Amino acid sequence: MAEALQDEQNLNVEIDPDFEPQKRPRSCTWPLPRPESGASKPGTNDTDVIPEEEDDENDADNGAASEKNRAELGPRPPHGASSLPVEVRRSTPSSSREEGVEDGSPSSSSIHPSAAAAHGGSASQQLRKSSARRNAWGNYSYADLITQAIESSPENRLTLSQIYDWMVRSVPYFKDKGDSNSSAGWKNSIRHNLSLHSRFVKVQNEGTGKSSWWMVNPEGGKGGKAPRRRAVSMDNSKYIKGARGRATKKKASLMAAAQDGSSESSSSLSKWTGSPASRSSDELDAWTDFRSRTNSNASTLSGRLSPILANPELDEAQDGGGGGDSAPLSPMLYSSPSSMSSSTGPMALPDLAGTMNLNDGLSDNLMDDLLDNISLTAAQQAPPGEGGDDEDEDEGDVDVEEGEGEGGGGGVRGDGTQAGSVFPFGCPGAGLGSPSASFGAPSLFSPPCITGLRQSPMQTIQENRQTTFSCGPLFGDAALQDLLGLEAHGPANVMLTQSDPLMSQAMSGALQNSRRNALLLRKDPPLSLVAGLAPGGGGVSVAGWQAGLPTHANGRPGSSAAGPADAKARLQRSPVKSGSLPLGAGGVPPAPPHRFPADLDLDVFNGDLECDMDAIIRNELMDADCLDLSFEPHLATAQNTERNGGGFSGSTKTSPQSWVPG
DNA sequence: AATAAGAAATCTTGTTATAGG
DNA sequence: TTCCTATAACAAGATTTCTTA
Secondary structure, three states: OHHHHHHHHHOOOOOOOOOOOOOOOOOEEOOOOOOOOOOOOOOOOOOOOOOOOOOOOOOHHHHHHHHHHHHHHOOOOHHHHHOOOOEEOOOOOOOEEOOOOOOOOOOHHHHOHHHHHHHOOOOOOOEOOOOOOOEOOEOOOHHHHHHHHHHHOOOOEEEHHHHHHHHHHHOHHHHOOOOHHHHHHHHHHHHHHHHHOOOEEEEOOHHHOOOOEEEEOOOOOOOOOOOOOHHHHHHHHHHHHHHHHHHHHHHHHHHHHHHHHHHHHHHHHHHHHOOOOOOOHHHHHHHHHHHHHHHHOHHHHHHHHHHHOEOHHHHHHHHHHOOOOOOOOOOOOEOOOOOHHHHHHHHHOOOOHHHHHHHHHHHHHHHHHHHHHHHHHHHHOOOOOOOHHHHHHHHHHHHHHHHHHHOHHHHHHHHOHHHHHOOOOHHHHHHHOOHHHHOHHHHHHOHHHHHHHHHOOOHHHHHHHHHHHHHHHHOHHHHHHHHHOHHHHHHHHHHHHHHHHHHHHHHHHHHHHHHHHHHHHHHHHHHHHHHHHOOHHHHHHHHHHHHHHHHHHHHOOOOOOOHHHHHHHHHHHHHHHHHHHHHHHHOOOOOOOOHHHHHHHHHHOOOOOHHHHHHHHHHHHHHHHHOOOOHHHHHHHHHHHHHHOOOHHHHHHHHHHHHOOO
């Protein structure tokens, strides 16, 4: 314990200026994603690090210590820095802490404003400040730690295993408890907290067939614990599960078939892509069910996210073929990060799960982007699109985790740019072969349904979807996307769409925290775009698209990588695009949701289109003067910086730093 | 002996419930 | 009373391993 306490102290706790100490204790600024750490992502991160310090607010000592720690932290070496910086703010007043963060504890709420907000700001949350309880590791509660872990990730989402890793890495107390023997207890508690607290949203990440992503529910968490969402999760899980099983199993088969199956995949994709509406009633039902369930809880969020869900299938496809195939399995949940591509696919999927999936599809970056976008959106509503940057980052992250598995997807990502920019789309496409299908783009189209979904409370997750949805509606956007570069766009789009409500929420939290610098950069551009374009909701979506575009433009001029998929998409779309572009300018793109088909068709494409894509994009972009590409520079900058920086990590890392109010 | 398919065992993930501070 | 932690149990899926044909 003593150690733990020390550790806690170690954690840096800072008080955010932003927050009102009193109200919110805000306890912590979590370490945002620390760049280095890359940590952010567990896997990736190395980061991590933990914070060894924890601080307790209460304890004066601690406080002092904490401050010291911070100071130290800064300097701290690698992880030290890392250490997750959890900066907790000590809110003095009891009031402050949102959740239970006890003072020291970083309750989630405390963590960031955003987080807090997310959590619910729980003001109610109780900030408990007092030193009351500290846990062996410090004042932070499990929920707080989890929140930190999640927020520390660039993407703001982590898988369970990643959370475990983070704990081990970042929290001294758990460092030596990582072994299976000793970890059972606290891991169980972690799981318990994730499931129990509304503050945490589970996003399916089927792509890999692996565990779901866990995100902080911007809205949710309010009170710390919120009732749980179980139902939701459960439901989702079901769907998801099914997907998983399928995915994995199918993978092989699919893989094999995949190549052939590309067509299939497309078909499957088409399903998903199809807006919910397009989907079978069953699917729809599922959605609804999820929603309803989700709504109940944070977990619901998951539903939201799902938009992106990775489709297991997609994932599989990706995985398998990476390129090849995509045999679409069924549902497209968002594919895992890698899947980004899948994400595209997922897009289509309306699945509730989709909500969940979103993350995946989005990939970490996406998520971040989304968040950013959202925030932007929220502010403006017009969603700025950004996507690119974050995406990149995200992907990076994603890659970390899943990257390998994805393989094919990885390929996509490998581009980095792609991944980054588009994520889902690009990647998928690229990866999968049929990624095009993946394109969530299609999904984008589906919007209508989506929209409805979004509205659901859990939006967080929805964000992803929204993207999807919004996109759908956006179609125009789609066109834009096409123009831009589907790939990147796709994601971007997603992001954008997502931004909506959820986004806003998330944004607040996420933005503040995570995105940080990079995001900032990105955001600006998008915003501008948005402003220009945005016509209402569509506008937003548009913005998103635009954002996406820029990304492409910036990121990839040639983004050949994305190329294949994109190219395909573009090719198909291009026609549309041309039309769409105007729309974009005009504001609402007439895009018929139905375009999906086209998108779907994309699958058919094989990857030659790339060249065309670029050209098209360029041309279109040019045409689309309306859009402010201006952002590009920004984006470019951001992206470049990030990328150059070593990719995501670089960006992410930096951002965190910037973040640190320090 | 090599391969594939199926079953079993095990692990992981996620949810729920209960007890206690 | 509320929130949290801790622990246990259960369910389901995923993965690995073993067995069999």
